[in-house]
Amino acid sequence: MTPQTVRNLRLAAALLVAALVQLGIAPSIGIRGVRPDLLLSTALLSAMFSEANGAAALGFFGGLIHASFAAPSAGGFGSLIVSRILVCFGVGWLEERIYRDNGLLAVVIVGIGTLLTEGVFFILSPQRHLGHWARSVGGTAFYNVVLAYPLYLLLRRWLGPLRLREPY
Amino acid sequence: MRSETTPHARRYWAALVFLLLGVLLGVWHNRVTTHGYQDRTVSAVRGVVAPPVGWMESISHWFGRQTGWLFRGHAAEDENRRLKERVAQLEGEKAALLEAQTNYSRLRDDLGFVHANTPRLLAADITARKTDPKFDTLIINRGSRDGVRINSMVRTRNGLVGRVFELTPGTASVLMLTDQKSGVGGRVQRAASRAVGVCEGNNSTRLELKYLPGDADIKPGDLIVTSGLGGMFPPGQVIGTVESVKPDENNVGKTAQVHPAVEFDRLEEVYVQP
Numbered sequence: 288m289t290p291q292t293v294r295n296l297r298l299a300a301a302l303l304v305a306a307l308v309q310l311g312i313a314p315s316i317g318i319r320g321v322r323p324d325l326l327l328s329t330a331l332l333s334a335m336f337s338e339a340n341g342a343a344a345l346g347f348f349g350g351l352i353h354a355s356f357a358a359p360s361a362g363g364f365g366s367l368i369v370s371r372i373l374v375c376f377g378v379g380w381l382e383e384r385i386y387r388d389n390g391l392l393a394v395v396i397v398g399i400g401t402l403l404t405e406g407v408f409f410i411l412s413p414q415r416h417l418g419h420w421a422r423s424v425g426g427t428a429f430y431n432v433v434l435a436y437p438l439y440l441l442l443r444r445w446l447g448p449l450r451l452r453e454p455y
Numbered sequence: 456m457r458s459e460t461t462p463h464a465r466r467y468w469a470a471l472v473f474l475l476l477g478v479l480l481g482v483w484h485n486r487v488t489t490h491g492y493q494d495r496t497v498s499a500v501r502g503v504v505a506p507p508v509g510w511m512e513s514i515s516h517w518f519g520r521q522t523g524w525l526f527r528g529h530a531a532e533d534e535n536r537r538l539k540e541r542v543a544q545l546e547g548e549k550a551a552l553l554e555a556q557t558n559y560s561r562l563r564d565d566l567g568f569v570h571a572n573t574p575r576l577l578a579a580d581i582t583a584r585k586t587d588p589k590f591d592t593l594i595i596n597r598g599s600r601d602g603v604r605i606n607s608m609v610r611t612r613n614g615l616v617g618r619v620f621e622l623t624p625g626t627a628s629v630l631m632l633t634d635q636k637s638g639v640g641g642r643v644q645r646a647a648s649r650a651v652g653v654c655e656g657n658n659s660t661r662l663e664l665k666y667l668p669g670d671a672d673i674k675p676g677d678l679i680v681t682s683g684l685g686g687m688f689p690p691g692q693v694i695g696t697v698e699s700v701k702p703d704e705n706n707v708g709k710t711a712q713v714h715p716a717v718e719f720d721r722l723e724e725v726y727v728q729p
Contacts, residue, residue, distance in 0.1 A: 307508055309586070311508045312511055312512075315516075317585075320659070321588070339467055351496070353586070355497045356501070368477035368480060369478060373474070415636065423589050424589065427588045427589075
């Protein structure tokens with residue numbers, strides 16, 4: 288197997304583990320009703336370790352798992368998937384151009400990426416109570432940011448350095 | 456221009472395919488679920504992911520039970536004392552209710568009413584709960600092959616949890632009362648009142664009983680049960696207790712804040728009425 292294939296398999300495994308932790312444990316570690324979205328955080332961080340097409344694939348599968356378990360009662364299934372594809376693709380696309388192996392950048396990516404993903408979701412699938420939605424998203428983004436750096440270190444250890452190819 | 460855009464399109468064709476697939480899956484999902492059918496994609500994903508998630512949820516609960524006293528030591532002791540007092544009070548009320556029920560049954564027989572059968576309840580474990588922080592939903596380990604249907608009622612011993620809104624053969628998605636898209640007809644149980652409104656969720660730990668008339672007789676401490684209006688839920692299912700009452704936004708009617716009878720964050724198992 289090529290190093291790229293090994294990395295892709297490891298990315299898929301990381302996403303699956305994140306899905307299991309998100310669905311099985313994350314609701315139990317909420318603080319004052321605020322819960323992290325580990326699946327989204329992992330998809331965004333994994334996108335940093337991928338090129339744009341791979342990042343879109345991560346967004347697709349992360350979104351599909353998320354939507355299969357958490358899609359709201361009326362609509363929103365496709366919006367959950369598409370919002371994650373677009374933002375993960377953006378992260379992967381930027382990775383091809385400007386990223387460097389930097390933990391601080393990972394934290395920023397997760398924070399902005401969470402807000403962007405939920406923003407795209409809101410545009411595609413508007414929610415009834417804007418205030419509650421904004422509070423929930425703000426809380427989740429904050430929780431994701433807090434967990435981003437340790438998660439980034441874990442992924443980096445699991446996947447190796449950010450780039451497989453030579454730097455530009 | 457063409458020579459600049461074509462290489463990009465070729466380079467990112469895989470991403471475009473995923474995007475298109477995402478849109479198509481969304482349209483397909485809405486189409487099949489609107490007609491009451493099961494989405495096979497959801498069934499397949501849940502079929503693979505749900506079993507290990509269920510194990511993790513069990514481990515998480517077990518861990519929570521073993522270590523909960525560390526975080527809730529004094530609170531648990533106080534709660535235990537309050538519950539013992541409540542049990543003693545309820546024992547007295549139960550005896551009075553049994554007496555009343557005996558009289559009620561006898562009178563119904565005398566008047567020739569037909570007795571309704573007691574509905575069958577199906578116990579279900581929770582596979583995953585509140586999987587997205589924005590939505591108050593549950594996944595349970597009972598599905599269409601167990602006889603669960605869309606809009607089946609889900610409850611605990613304490614009260615109403617919500618209704619089933621999506622099904623696969625082995626799992627069901629439940630919309631909890633606290634979700635912003637949930638609305639159920641509610642009635643004040645007190646005999647002197649019987650005021651009726653609509654109990655709506657707002658993704659917080661409280662519910663709002665809205666559209667009460669301005670002269671509705673409702674006060675803190677009143678028990679709210681399902682009204683049965685709308686036909687979604689049978690009447691008399693416990694929803695919660697009124698905490699406060701205030702005039703509504705237009706100062707025409709009243710809105711009551713309701714504390715749900717069910718502790719949604721501590722749910723471990725539920726009962727489904729297929």
